[in-house]
Amino acid sequence: MNQLEIKNLNVSVAGNEILKDFELTLPKGEVHAIMGPNGTGKSTLAKALAGHPDYEITSGEILLDGESILEMEPDERARAGLFMAFQYPSEIPGVSIANFIRAALQARLAEGEEMEATAFYRRLYEKMDMLKIDRKFTSRSVNEGFSGGEKKRNEILQMAMLEPKFAVLDETDSGLDIDALKVVSEGVNALRGEGLGILVITHYQRLLNYIVPDKVHVMWDGRIVQSGDKDLALKLEEKGYDWVKTELAPA
Amino acid sequence: MDTTAIDIEKDSGNFLYPEKHRYDAGLGLTEKTLDYISNVKEEPDWIRDFRKNGLRVFQDKPLPTHWATEDLKAINFDAIRYYLAGDRKASRTWDEVPDDVKQTFERLGIPENERKFLAGVEAQFDSEAAYSNIKDTVAKQGVIFVGSTEGLKEHPEIFRKWFGKVIPTNDNKFSALNSACFSGGSFIYVPPGVKVSHPLQAYFRINAQNFGQFERTLIIADEGSEVTYMEGCTAPKFDTATLHSAVVELVALKGAKIQYITVQNWSSNVFNLVTKRAIAHEEAEVKWIDCNIGSRLTMKYPGVILKGRKARGEVLSIALANDGQHQDTGAKMVHAADETTSNIIAKSISVGKGRSTYRGLVNIPKHLKGCKNNTECDALLINTNSRTDTYPAISVRGDGNSVQHEASVSKVSAEQIFYMQQRGMTEGQAMSLSVNGFVNDLTRYFPMEYSVELKRLIDLEMEGSVG
Numbered sequence: 001m002n003q004l005e006i007k008n009l010n011v012s013v014a015g016n017e018i019l020k021d022f023e024l025t026l027p028k029g030e031v032h033a034i035m036g037p038n039g040t041g042k043s044t045l046a047k048a049l050a051g052h053p054d055y056e057i058t059s060g061e062i063l064l065d066g067e068s069i070l071e072m073e074p075d076e077r078a079r080a081g082l083f084m085a086f087q088y089p090s091e092i093p094g095v096s097i098a099n100f101i102r103a104a105l106q107a108r109l110a111e112g113e114e115m116e117a118t119a120f121y122r123r124l125y126e127k128m129d130m131l132k133i134d135r136k137f138t139s140r141s142v143n144e145g146f147s148g149g150e151k152k153r154n155e156i157l158q159m160a161m162l163e164p165k166f167a168v169l170d171e172t173d174s175g176l177d178i179d180a181l182k183v184v185s186e187g188v189n190a191l192r193g194e195g196l197g198i199l200v201i202t203h204y205q206r207l208l209n210y211i212v213p214d215k216v217h218v219m220w221d222g223r224i225v226q227s228g229d230k231d232l233a234l235k236l237e238e239k240g241y242d243w244v245k246t247e248l249a250p251a
Numbered sequence: 252m253d254t255t256a257i258d259i260e261k262d263s264g265n266f267l268y269p270e271k272h273r274y275d276a277g278l279g280l281t282e283k284t285l286d287y288i289s290n291v292k293e294e295p296d297w298i299r300d301f302r303k304n305g306l307r308v309f310q311d312k313p314l315p316t317h318w319a320t321e322d323l324k325a326i327n328f329d330a331i332r333y334y335l336a337g338d339r340k341a342s343r344t345w346d347e348v349p350d351d352v353k354q355t356f357e358r359l360g361i362p363e364n365e366r367k368f369l370a371g372v373e374a375q376f377d378s379e380a381a382y383s384n385i386k387d388t389v390a391k392q393g394v395i396f397v398g399s400t401e402g403l404k405e406h407p408e409i410f411r412k413w414f415g416k417v418i419p420t421n422d423n424k425f426s427a428l429n430s431a432c433f434s435g436g437s438f439i440y441v442p443p444g445v446k447v448s449h450p451l452q453a454y455f456r457i458n459a460q461n462f463g464q465f466e467r468t469l470i471i472a473d474e475g476s477e478v479t480y481m482e483g484c485t486a487p488k489f490d491t492a493t494l495h496s497a498v499v500e501l502v503a504l505k506g507a508k509i510q511y512i513t514v515q516n517w518s519s520n521v522f523n524l525v526t527k528r529a530i531a532h533e534e535a536e537v538k539w540i541d542c543n544i545g546s547r548l549t550m551k552y553p554g555v556i557l558k559g560r561k562a563r564g565e566v567l568s569i570a571l572a573n574d575g576q577h578q579d580t581g582a583k584m585v586h587a588a589d590e591t592t593s594n595i596i597a598k599s600i601s602v603g604k605g606r607s608t609y610r611g612l613v614n615i616p617k618h619l620k621g622c623k624n625n626t627e628c629d630a631l632l633i634n635t636n637s638r639t640d641t642y643p644a645i646s647v648r649g650d651g652n653s654v655q656h657e658a659s660v661s662k663v664s665a666e667q668i669f670y671m672q673q674r675g676m677t678e679g680q681a682m683s684l685s686v687n688g689f690v691n692d693l694t695r696y697f698p699m700e701y702s703v704e705l706k707r708l709i710d711l712e713m714e715g716s717v718g
Contacts, residue, residue, distance in 0.1 A: 074672040075675055075678070078673050078675040079675045089670060092667060092684070095685070095691070103676055104675050107674075107676045
């Protein structure tokens with residue numbers, strides 16, 4: 001029950017089948033990594049889980065703690081405990097980070113219930129310190145004029161504040177220099193724990209030096225073709241994605 | 252003052268309860284209607300003549316459909332009641348306010364600050380002030396804050412000097428209509444050097460079917476004085492169209508400052524055709540803050556005539572047009588003296604089939620020196636059916652004058668909405684947050700309680716717009 005289960009999932013985008021009978025089980029408390037070359041369906045998986053309207057689920061099932069989320073709107077999935085750190089987070093002009101996160105938390109409260117402002121800021125500052133984010137940041141508009149590293153740290157900050165049950169990190173390492181990568185990874189590691197399952201989607205092994213996964217899955221042409229422990233990532237790094245193509249891809 | 256009884260559940264102003272009217276001028280507008288109004292109000296002859304002249308101009312002028320929307324033709328002027336008044340005299344203390352009026356206050360969802368300053372509120376129910384109480388401190392400063400009828404009666408020497416001088420009867424068809432049948436509205440006079448300590452507030456509300464409201468507000472800030480006036484409107488929903496046509500005249504004498512703030516939320520069958528204009532004398536400052544939400548059609552272009560050297564005029568406006576609504580708003584800045592400056596920031600939001608139009612007029616003639624205008628119009632479109640038009644008419648002549656004009660159109664993208672939904676916000680909450688972000692750089696110049704109120708109105712409006 002305490003897991004995210006993806007069963008026989010088939011997903012098309014604009015009529016093209018991208019995910020093919022995709023299977024994965026992510027228990028809470030574990031970190032799984034999904035690796036694979038570009039165009040193999042990694043980001044499609046993230047978007048389909050989050051419920052993006054362009055991604056059509058033609059068959060299969062997604063169960064969050066045993067409950068199907070397929071009929072849920074993206075915001076209902078989010079409130080059910082699913083978080084996605086975007087590869088390309090949107091800019092929301094004029095909305096400060098503090099107000100944005102507040103609105104997201106407020107959306108989880110019952111109607112008429114108000115958040116306590118001082119407690120909110122105390123928690124926000126605590127998480128910002130953890131992610132080495134300057135406090136001046138709170139008044140900046142969401143993602144507007146942010147560097148790549150700032151955008152990703154902002155995503156992890158939101159994850160820390162929203163306390164999801166399952167988090168999907170979609171190419172969180174892209175566009176990060178090594179220092180930013182360390183900070184983001186430390187943030188993710190600090191959030192690891194029994195109550196949270198994390199799915200790290202990445203093209204490069206590099207990130208997994210910092211966020212050490214319990215399991216690594218290799219993806220090819222819309223499905224997982226091999227699973228293993230963290231050493232699988234190293235092997236993949238060493239042999240390159242051609243190895244996947246020649247050795248692992250089904251004929 | 253009793254502030255504890257107000258516990259509000261606000262339902263978009265969608266409410267209505269029985270009306271009692273002692274005075275009713277009947278349907279349609281004729282000289283008899285005007286006589287009826289003048290008789291009830293015991294008005295002097297010059298006002299009777301003023302009204303009748305207004306009626307003649309109104310009847311002579313065609314609807315401005317050569318530049319404005321054809322939708323104006325949908326107004327049936329013969330089916331409107333031009334004057335109604337209840338059996339209520341202007342009240343001075345909260346205890347004297349009739350219970351059903353209090354009930355209306357409650358249902359209007361009067362925000363915190365209004366409750367706090369309720370003692371200084373001049374609110375209008377139908378066409379008579381039902382509640383009017385000048386806060387002691389304001390009265391002690393020598394400030395006159397009364398209904399326009401009372402102003403005319405008790406302060407004729409000031410009233411007559413300025414009344415109809417900023418906006419002449421023949422300015423447009425609707426200012427003429429207002430001149431014919433005006434009733435209600437506020438009259439304010441601030442003596443020289445007085446800085447009014449509290450914002451003066453008024454609540455207007457329509458609560459009778461087929462009943463048009465024609466407020467007439469006149470504010471005079473004498474030399475070196477300062478005053479802020481706040482006007483809020485909400486209307487219950489009706490089956491037939493309702494006409495609201497106000498005239499607001501402001502006079503800022505040498506070195507005076509007037510800030511006039513409006514947050515309006517009309518139901519979507521209201522025609523809101525308003526003429527607002529100010530004259531700013533030497534070194535005077537006039538700022539219009541104008542937020543228009545709702546209505547079937549709003550036409551409103553607050554203006555400042557910069558008459559004296561170094562006078563300054565500003566219009567900050569926000570218009571939100573939802574499905575079936577048309578916000579035709581803008582600003583006018585007429586520079587008539589050297590070194591005058593004006594600033595216009597207009598933001599419009601169009602949702603669904605809502606339509607926003609910006610019309611601006613900036614005029615700096617050749618003989619003036621050192622004048623400046625800055626105009627910014629930003630439009631936000633939420634979904635593809637939305638429409639926005641901009642008609643900036645800027646005429647700047649002469650070498651020593653400068654003008655700056657910027658316009659932008661942006662959209663709330665599906666990706667932005669998805670991003671916010673992924674954080675747990677509903678589609679309506681996401682749109683509302685985008686809209687609030689869009690107007691944020693403007694609303695931070697608003698008094699705190701008004702930006703809070705505006706945010707709440709935007710939330711209600713956006714939640715209602717999600718199918």
